[in-house]
Amino acid sequence: MMAESPRIRSLLRQADSVAAAGKRAAAEQLYLQIIDEAPETAEAWRGLSQVAKNAEERDAASNRAQELDPDYAFPDQETEETSTVAISDGEQTKPGLDDVSFSDDGKVIEGRAEVTAVGSAEAAGIDEVGYDHAHDPIYPEINEVVEQVETLYCANHPGRPTHLRCNRCGKPICSSCANPTPVGYRCPECIREQEDVYFTATPLDYLVTALVILPLSLVIGWIATLILSSPFGFLLIFVGAFTGTFIGRVAFRAAGRRRGRGLPQLVVVCVIIGGILPALPFLLAALQGRFSLQLVFLGIYLFLAAGATYYQMR
Numbered sequence: 001m002m003a004e005s006p007r008i009r010s011l012l013r014q015a016d017s018v019a020a021a022g023k024r025a026a027a028e029q030l031y032l033q034i035i036d037e038a039p040e041t042a043e044a045w046r047g048l049s050q051v052a053k054n055a056e057e058r059d060a061a062s063n064r065a066q067e068l069d070p071d072y073a074f075p076d077q078e079t080e081e082t083s084t085v086a087i088s089d090g091e092q093t094k095p096g097l098d099d100v101s102f103s104d105d106g107k108v109i110e111g112r113a114e115v116t117a118v119g120s121a122e123a124a125g126i127d128e129v130g131y132d133h134a135h136d137p138i139y140p141e142i143n144e145v146v147e148q149v150e151t152l153y154c155a156n157h158p159g160r161p162t163h164l165r166c167n168r169c170g171k172p173i174c175s176s177c178a179n180p181t182p183v184g185y186r187c188p189e190c191i192r193e194q195e196d197v198y199f200t201a202t203p204l205d206y207l208v209t210a211l212v213i214l215p216l217s218l219v220i221g222w223i224a225t226l227i228l229s230s231p232f233g234f235l236l237i238f239v240g241a242f243t244g245t246f247i248g249r250v251a252f253r254a255a256g257r258r259r260g261r262g263l264p265q266l267v268v269v270c271v272i273i274g275g276i277l278p279a280l281p282f283l284l285a286a287l288q289g290r291f292s293l294q295l296v297f298l299g300i301y302l303f304l305a306a307g308a309t310y311y312q313m314r
Contacts, residue, residue: 006178019047200260248308275301
């Protein structure tokens with residue numbers, strides 16, 4: 001079964017990168033972590049078959065991967081590579097196979113040692129003879145990879161650990177920043193950059209729209225006030241949506257049929273100003289304690305008109 005979870009896919013990419021860099025012990029630990037969380041992930045078993053410590057483990061991982069994905073053609077297994085630690089003339093290399101002697105503080109005195117780690121001991125970087133290789137200067141690259149895997153934090157929220165990355169820019173993102181798309185998760189910045197293609201309005205379009213819509217809103221607001229002051233003032237709540245739709249369409253044409261991020265908000269502000277200024281007598285009456293039902297009708301009218309306008313402009 002192929003990886004489905006975004007977390008598992010992220011861990012697989014990290015494990016493949018570590019394995020490609022030749023850091024087999026760190027890559028093996030990552031593949032084991034993936035298998036522990038998602039045992040049916042064929043990619044993890046394939047990767048483990050390339051970096052496992054001994055031939056038996058590699059064969060077992062290869063067989064399991066073949067069961068999960070029979071169509072995959074496995075390459076020939078690499079021969080196991082071992083390196084040595086030898087202390088002579090002050091020169092050190094990495095541990096390999098042979099007997100080894102340690103001082104009281106756990107340092108290698110002479111000989112060669114097999115680097116072997118099982119389960120949680122490997123995660124801590126300690127081999128079967130007690131040698132802490134992940135925290136020894138001999139293994140700076142493995143220690144660096146382990147640190148990178150353990151300290152992946154959201155770029156926008158540094159305090160949130162994550163296993164997700166934006167599939168466009170590769171930036172680490174948390175679940176709050178992840179925007180699902182048909183091709184994977186993307187960060188808000190990449191989403192905004194994609195949306196910019198559709199927002200082509202210029203500063204001149206904003207100015208022209210404001211100069212057209214504000215006077216139009218004042219005229220419509222004055223007509224609405226006349227209706228409000230009549231015995232049929234309640235009818236105002238039924239024309240709010242139609243008024244907003246009309247203003248929105250006029251504003252869209254005034255902007256040259258171009259869209260802008262702040263253009264809907266600008267038009268809504270013009271509609272509200274155009275509705276409030278002619279109705280100042282009703283507002284002053286409310287401030288003086290003479291609350292009237294007409295003020296409720298005006299509020300409903302402005303809410304419906306502004307909502308319809310925003311819908312037309314978004």
